[in-house]
Amino acid sequence: MTTTTALALTKVRNIGIMAHIDAGKTTTAERILFYTGVSHRIGEVHDGNTALDYTKQERDRGITITSAATTCRWSVEDARGAAGAEHTINLIDTPGHVDFTIEVERCLRVLDGAVAVFDGVAGVEPQSETVWRQADRYGVPRICFVNKLDRAGADFRRCVDMIRERLGAVPLVVQLPIGAESGFAGVVDLVSGRAHVWPDDGHAVVDVPSGMAEDVRRWRGRLVETVAERDEEVMELYVGGAEPSPEQLHAAIRRLTVASEATPVLCGSAFRNKGVEPLLDAVVRYLPSPPDVAPPEIGDALEQTPLSALAFKIVSDRHLGRLTFVRIYTGRLVAGASVLNSVKGRKERIGKIYRMHADTREEIASAGAGDIVAVMGLKQTTTGETLCDDARPVVLESMDFPAPVIEVAIEPRSKADREKLGAAIQRLSEEDPSFQVHDEEGQTVIGGMGELHLEILIDRMREEFDVEAGVGRPRVAYRETIRRAVDRVDLTHRKQTGGKGQYAKVQIAVEPVEDGYEFVNRVTGGRIPKEFIPSVDAGCQEAMRFGVLAGHEMTGVRVTLLDGDFHPVDSSELAFKIAGSLAFGEAVRRASPVLLEPVMTVEVTAPEEHLGAVIGDLNARRGRIEGTDERAGARVVHALVPLSEMFGYVGHLRGMTSGRGVFTMRFASYAEVPAAVARTLVPG
Numbered sequence: 001m002t003t004t005t006a007l008a009l010t011k012v013r014n015i016g017i018m019a020h021i022d023a024g025k026t027t028t029a030e031r032i033l034f035y036t037g038v039s040h041r042i043g044e045v046h047d048g049n050t051a052l053d054y055t056k057q058e059r060d061r062g063i064t065i066t067s068a069a070t071t072c073r074w075s076v077e078d079a080r081g082a083a084g085a086e087h088t089i090n091l092i093d094t095p096g097h098v099d100f101t102i103e104v105e106r107c108l109r110v111l112d113g114a115v116a117v118f119d120g121v122a123g124v125e126p127q128s129e130t131v132w133r134q135a136d137r138y139g140v141p142r143i144c145f146v147n148k149l150d151r152a153g154a155d156f157r158r159c160v161d162m163i164r165e166r167l168g169a170v171p172l173v174v175q176l177p178i179g180a181e182s183g184f185a186g187v188v189d190l191v192s193g194r195a196h197v198w199p200d201d202g203h204a205v206v207d208v209p210s211g212m213a214e215d216v217r218r219w220r221g222r223l224v225e226t227v228a229e230r231d232e233e234v235m236e237l238y239v240g241g242a243e244p245s246p247e248q249l250h251a252a253i254r255r256l257t258v259a260s261e262a263t264p265v266l267c268g269s270a271f272r273n274k275g276v277e278p279l280l281d282a283v284v285r286y287l288p289s290p291p292d293v294a295p296p297e298i299g300d301a302l303e304q305t306p307l308s309a310l311a312f313k314i315v316s317d318r319h320l321g322r323l324t325f326v327r328i329y330t331g332r333l334v335a336g337a338s339v340l341n342s343v344k345g346r347k348e349r350i351g352k353i354y355r356m357h358a359d360t361r362e363e364i365a366s367a368g369a370g371d372i373v374a375v376m377g378l379k380q381t382t383t384g385e386t387l388c389d390d391a392r393p394v395v396l397e398s399m400d401f402p403a404p405v406i407e408v409a410i411e412p413r414s415k416a417d418r419e420k421l422g423a424a425i426q427r428l429s430e431e432d433p434s435f436q437v438h439d440e441e442g443q444t445v446i447g448g449m450g451e452l453h454l455e456i457l458i459d460r461m462r463e464e465f466d467v468e469a470g471v472g473r474p475r476v477a478y479r480e481t482i483r484r485a486v487d488r489v490d491l492t493h494r495k496q497t498g499g500k501g502q503y504a505k506v507q508i509a510v511e512p513v514e515d516g517y518e519f520v521n522r523v524t525g526g527r528i529p530k531e532f533i534p535s536v537d538a539g540c541q542e543a544m545r546f547g548v549l550a551g552h553e554m555t556g557v558r559v560t561l562l563d564g565d566f567h568p569v570d571s572s573e574l575a576f577k578i579a580g581s582l583a584f585g586e587a588v589r590r591a592s593p594v595l596l597e598p599v600m601t602v603e604v605t606a607p608e609e610h611l612g613a614v615i616g617d618l619n620a621r622r623g624r625i626e627g628t629d630e631r632a633g634a635r636v637v638h639a640l641v642p643l644s645e646m647f648g649y650v651g652h653l654r655g656m657t658s659g660r661g662v663f664t665m666r667f668a669s670y671a672e673v674p675a676a677v678a679r680t681l682v683p684g
């Protein structure tokens with residue numbers, strides 16, 4: 001059994017690998033495992049034998065669906081070729097498909113750094129932008145790896161320009177490719193001024209090719225200049241006409257990376273085993289350790305501070321049952337100890353603790369600050385909740401999970417299947433916060449982030465839980481909202497049944513807000529006893545679940561409780577809950593309710609000769625064309641299109657472009673449904 005010591009914390013890197021689907025993210029992760037000695041053979045996505053894509057669905061489809069965690073070790077050689085201190089890298093491989101972006105979200109929340117992988121041909125793609133913004137939101141420093149430079153059409157410089165223009169990043173180009181496409185042979189390290197090449201017999205460090213000397217001089221000058229503009233130490237050298245040493249430049253690049261002021265850019269071809277070792281060096285050199293990102297008041301004393309840890313993922317292990325993945329920020333987590341779930345105010349007992357390597361594990365006695373581990377025995381803790389010392393309660397920032405945009409009805413074939421379906425839904429809901437379920441007219445309706453997301457969930461119900469069920473056609477998850485404010489609605493709920501009655505009077509106002517639901521209490525003078533106020537709120541929230549137009553969930557409403565009245569005998573929490581629900585429904589009916597639909601950002605890539613047909617078809621689908629550009633000899637159309645118009649689009653696009661068109665789609669926002677379309681969706 002092993003533990004992390006306080007002294008080793010500066011030698012720990014908690015990183016994720018993130019990218020658009022098919023950028024080579026899992027291939028890069030598999031090479032990392034091979035070169036660090038974790039794996040003794042290289043797994044290939046196309047062969048279905050990768051270590052990190054280990055579930056049946058992942059191997060059958062050749063994509064990452066769930067994030068996988070593993071631990072490896074790497075030492076950077078110094079300028080003289082001597083091995084430096086060994087570093088521990090806790091690595092999480094995240095999905096690239098937009099339907100599973102929640103996996104990326106919750107992993108980035110607990111990581112200290114990330115490697116963003118880009119396809120050297122396609123450059124910055126839609127999901128690349130999405131995961132980059134997620135990393136921005138959580139302040140995660142990152143480095144870029146431009147992959148697949150051996151492919152036809154690869155263009156490293158164009159990728160760097162896209163990173164700057166599309167992502168708003170400050171790229172620090174620390175490597176240049178040697179050769180291009182089929183002639184790609186290696187990289188030049190602009191910091192050390194040496195070249196890395198990968199002949200058939202391994203990895204060699206050699207002199208810079210003579211034909212690249214001018215290019216290298218110019219790009220190194222840009223690198224030093226960009227660093228000097230943002231780092232005082234290098235600026236002093238630059239102004240004094242002195243050239244920074246490799247060690248000084250490495251240190252400055254690290255400072256800028258940790259502060260998220262700039263992003264190192266490296267390159268290679270993971271599939272051809274070129275560029276992976278220098279990428280590992282960059283992870284150790286530039287990405288932060290846990291003390292680097294700790295609050296200033298804690299500093300390096302992470303182990304000596306009371307426990308604080310965040311649960312970020314629940315998985316169901318076939319042999320161990322429920323496992324909770326946690327990131328430990330301070331203190332130590334010890335097997336058998338009692339901890340506090342500060343969100344629920346409940347104590348939990350830590351069972352066994354495991355360090356994970358994808359679907360295998362190593363039991364450890366305890367884990368300390370900076371560790372990412374899986375824990376058995378947590379019965380009440382769910383994703384986003386904090387575990388801490390009960391003597392020093394603390395609540396860590398949680399995560400926001402998007403609402404589903406697509407739904408499907410599922411009907412069990414027998415009573416036994418219904419019971420199994422209930423167990424499957426409970427388990428899958430624990431694992432995946434973006435999977436939601438509700439009953440509708442006696443049917444079970446499940447919601448998710450896309451057709452593939454629902455397909456995978458239904459596959460798992462059948463294969464893991466043996467549920468036989470009929471599945472309806474996918475449908476859009478519409479929402480309802482209001483367009484104007486209503487200043488006052490009075491409602492009295494009175495019910496007399498012979499015994500104790502029900503009485504509650506409320507006066508509310510509603511107004512539109514950007515998103516979600518808000519409740520404001522402005523009752524004064526005890527007109528409604530304070531113990532009944534939460535019941536009014538609960539009634540309004542319950543009414544939000546079913547809008548007045550077509551019964552869809554509501555969003556974007558602020559409720560203000562203005563006044564009310566009560567009866568000393570007949571008033572109760574239930575009475576005020578019912579009153580709140582009825583008053584909310586009446587107010588919404590007066591507030592110009594409208595239907596909302598999910599609108600998707602769509603990017604279609606097709607040959608030039610099919611451009612007109614693609615644009616015309618998207619217009620016919622109520623799409624709004626945002627622009628077009630050129631990429632690797634093809635045209636790319638950017639559009640916003642309602643999700644309801646995109647079902648079956650993949651087959652239609654193939655037919656329209658003779659099989660040469662591809663598209664990506666991700667959720668953009670909810671928008672009001674045009675009146676003509678809404679009339680077909682609203683009953684009566």
